[in-house]
Amino acid sequence: MAPKVTSVRAWECLDSRGHPTIGCEVALEPGASATALVPTGASTGQYEVADLRDGGDRYAGLGVRSAVAMIEREIAGRIVGWPADEVDELLDGPSNVTLGVSTAVAKAAAAAAGVPLWAHLAGDGPVSLPCPMVNIFSGGRHAEGGGTIQDYLAVPTGATSFAEAMEHVWRVRRRAAELVAAEHGTLWSRLVADEGGLALPGGDDERPLAMLAQAIAETGLPVGIAIDVAATQVPDPDALVDTLARWCATYPIVSVEDPLGDSDWDGWTKVTARLSPRQVIGDDLFATDADRVRTGAQHGAANAVLVKPNQVGTLSGAHQALTAARAVDYRTVVSARSGDTEDDAIADLAVGWNAGQIKVGSVHRSERLAKYNRLLRLEALDGIRYAVWPG
Known part of the structure; x- marks a missing residue:
């Protein structure tokens, strides 16, 4: 009992x-x-x-x-x-x-x-440390005054451990900050957005992407790029689709999140096919709701689901959405929020649910590092295996 x-x-x-x-x-x-x-x-x-x-x-x-x-x-x-x-x-x-x-x-x-939270959640199921998607540049609602695109993230596609993954993205962010300082001054390299990412003045959506690609190339590390468009917050998301396709052909983009609004099932079907074989994540589209995930699968909309427990209000509801995604062979990414806290439970959720990927912000600000530090501890002391990309 x-x-x-x-x-x-x-x-x-x-x-x-x-x-x-x-x-x-x-x-x-x-x-x-x-x-x-x-x-x-x-x-x-x-x-x-x-x-x-x-x-x-x-x-x-x-x-x-x-x-x-x-x-x-x-x-x-x-x-x-x-x-x-x-x-x-x-x-x-x-x-x-x-x-x-x-x-x-x-x-x-x-x-x-x-037992630890991850073990309680896993029961007899498999567990793994998630591959992190780490914020490097921000815009949109996370960095008001910047560009339209909400997040540009580094994905350590070649890392073989969580510790190595964190070192890779740390080196990329450090180089990106140096490039920002050289172009806009030291102040801009030290200002951070809501999730700890860098932000650029001027509202140019492609410049942060190009700068992130440059930082990756100059580190020589096996790191890809993920973009969170957050199209629900964009006045004309349809106009961005051609731009996203061009960017995917130009830059090492491995994942695109919310490229369209949260009600356009037909548009999502088309953009998923167009951006394939890249990961196409539905966030606002699915709202961590199992029924919406199943509807998306029927339409061929997206191929991955962002799992945010506060979108649905309970851990069991979030797990149901993750289970529904897994049943239709969609990837899953457990995610924090832009207004987060020092609570590190989301790290245990990603491990115990064997999600494969996690998105909690940059390697900056203690509410973000609390989650990364929890995962580093689980690898170092508990010996939990790392999922590696693609999760």
């Missing part, structure tokens, strides 16, 4: 942008407890579960005291006394209300069993 929930507490804390988010603590019998901190996204699609915000003057309307009250008054009354493995079935409501509870319960259940 799974241990039962004995208490649920919540509080308002701050994410990496300094905006309010939820902290949650859950206790189980006979005494195991755990905390979880909820991430928040800036680039959000219409199909993901929304957060609950207070409105009004506090924190420009971004306060979450109402969400805290909902957890302690409604959710706690609903789940106290229930077995930990049944809690997710009882959760519904705003994402920041449900995800903190869901994650804290999973962590507490792992603690009660005396």
Whole structure:
């Protein structure tokens, strides 16, 4: 029998942008407890579960005291006394209300069993350390004032261990920062966007791509490029498709995320075929929803799924989306959010679910490094194998 929930507490804390988010603590019998901190996204699609915000003057309307009250008054009354493995079935409501509870319960259940979170999630299934997709340059909603494209990432396609993968992308980012300093001055090489990436002035979408390709070439390392278009946030995404195809023919691009909006199934079918055999990831398109993943597969839309637990609101919901992706032979990428926290649970999710890939930001800023450091520890001390690209 799974241990039962004995208490649920919540509080308002701050994410990496300094905006309010939820902290949650859950206790189980006979005494195991755990905390979880909820991430928040800036680039959000219409199909993901929304957060609950207070409105009004506090924190420009971004306060979450109402969400805290909902957890302690409604959710706690609903789940106290229930077995930990049944809690997710009882959760519904705003994402920041449900995800903190869901994650804290999973962590507490792992603690009660005396195993790490990844092992609790994996059960008897296989596990692996994910190949990282690491942010080098940012634009869009992650670096306001920059270009249209949201992220340009380095993918260590030739690394044979997680430690080697991190060294490869670190060297690429270091060289990219040197190129930025030479072109725009040292200040621009030290300013960072929401996920720790570099940003360039001027709004030119191709310049960061060209500079990243140059940095990779000058390091001589086997590293590819991934692009997150975040087309839902782009006024005319259709106009970008020809540009993306040209870029894919010119630069070492191995993955493209959200090249079109989140409702254009026919357009996604065409762009997936056009960009093949590259990885084409659906983020806003799927919103970590298993039914939308299955619909996408029927259309031949995308060939990989970004898995963001806060898009769906529970760990079990996120795992269902990942399982649906695996059933149709789509790749899976577990992802953090642009407004994240020092909570490193997402690293254990990627390992325990054997996702193959992870996307948590740059090798800069402690809320990003917390996840990478967790994975480095799991490789060094627990001996978990590395998935290698393509995951």
